[in-house]
Amino acid sequence: SQTIHQWPATLVQPVGSPLSLECTVEGTSNPNLYWYRQAAGRGLQLLFYSVGIGQISSEVPQNLSASRPQDRQFILSSKKLLLSDSGFYLCAWSTTGDTEAFFGQGTRLTVV
Amino acid sequence: SQQGEEDPQALSIQEGENATMNCSYKTSINNLQWYRQNSGRGLVHLILIRSNEREKHSGRLRVTLDTSKKSSSLLITASRAADTASYFCATAGVPGGYNKLIFGAGTRLAVHP
8 A cells, every 4th residue: 555654743943043844655656746835824825846857946046945856755955944945844745737746744833 | 725615614514414515625626635533533535536527436435626717626415424524635746746646725614413
């Protein structure tokens, strides 16, 4: 069966520090991969999506970047965190863009 | 910008009552999906309705889709306290592309015992 792992669950980082969040999927190949951010009590904002290794589409200009070094690995990074980068980050995968998506448990990032 | 918009933003009901949430979207779609999110957790897929379907049932859930109005509704019948969560609709379509799954702002449902 397919599983998705996202870590860490919580993270507190100082302003200006780097960030690396990792997401891995097991039990499937060539998935679509997604990074979303969710502000408290709000909806999901699509940050990045990838349809294959090395293929990254960015949805909003921001202080973050994404990479897909392997088929089932999706990494969200920042060189220097801003206070506004705080939020709940969710990784997800799907077979195609308009089929059921499976979500990780999320990372709550607090930039202080 | 988000593709789907739910209303109401928040809904408070008593156990046993029905809860109806609505979603509007802006693109041409192959299907529309509904998800549930418990506080502080990831989203869980509830149901998918295809563009050529008008209604779909799954247990206590009933989803309708009106492609002419670009809208969908999620009905939860005989609600329970355990149904307390946020509910989101999601679509992928044109323009934007079928590889982008976009979520609405969600409806926060509170079911009181």
